[in-house]
Amino acid sequence: MIERITKIREREGMTPSKFAEAIGIQRSAMSHILNGRNNVSLDVLIKILERFTYVDSDWLLFGKGEMIREHVLTQPDLFQNTAINPSEGQAALEYRKETRVDTPVNNTKMPVVEQIIQQETNAKKVSKIMIFYSDNTFDTFISEKDKKE
Template identity: 35%
Template sequence: MKERILEFLNSQNKTSSQFAEEIGVKPSSISHIISGRNKPSLDFVIKMLTRYPFISYEWLLFGRGNMFNQPAEPSLFNSSDYDDKSDSSGKEVTMVQTGNRVSPDNDSSPAVEQNDESSFRSATSSKSGLKRIIWFYEDGSFSEFFPRSSL
């Protein structure tokens, strides 16, 4: 573990005394760890990981993986975006799976059947006009459809 501590100090361009001050230990304890006289205590490791949360604990303790935690890449379809079950009016809405479509169970408007072209045309002939349709696929890809203005 001392080699990994030294590697971290070198990567951050820190002296052992700067490091000791930042994690709240005596400089002599860092010196003893680096010289091999003492092994890092649990308290030392906790202080180091608390002060530098971007260090991978698995790398520090076991030497596995990268030195730094990989930042979590935000997903286009983050599941936490869909956990909120209230609509913009603030009332609760429960989604119910029916066939190939999902509709709210407090259905205040008639559902549009997938194969009903007249319903589709009436739905798309609103005053504001339809600009584009985006299909999102399970593999994370998507495709766009830009309808002609004369429907």
């Protein structure tokens, strides 16, 4: 079981301490498990399965089958229906160039960003954007058109 936990940790690219933090256990507990000092508890196994939902429980518990659950491989994802993977009858796309100007945010300058944005011509329009900062403050940006209405 230690080897299987190590495979999950390595697949995620996490150190043992980051893995412990990700599943919500003490770093020392993870160290004891990986060193063979303590057996893996049911609580730890459940936390692993809840955090890494792609892991097959039979594989983790008994070493049977594959690490990744079968339905995870076949389940569609949010990005399946994008311009890279278009669906049939997808709306026409338009391209526009967007430039963001430096604006001071908390006394720091944000870099100018230029990017090409792909947008559906019949897409919904953004009316409000909220940015939350680590000091529990936020800024709200409302479209000029929405302010006038």
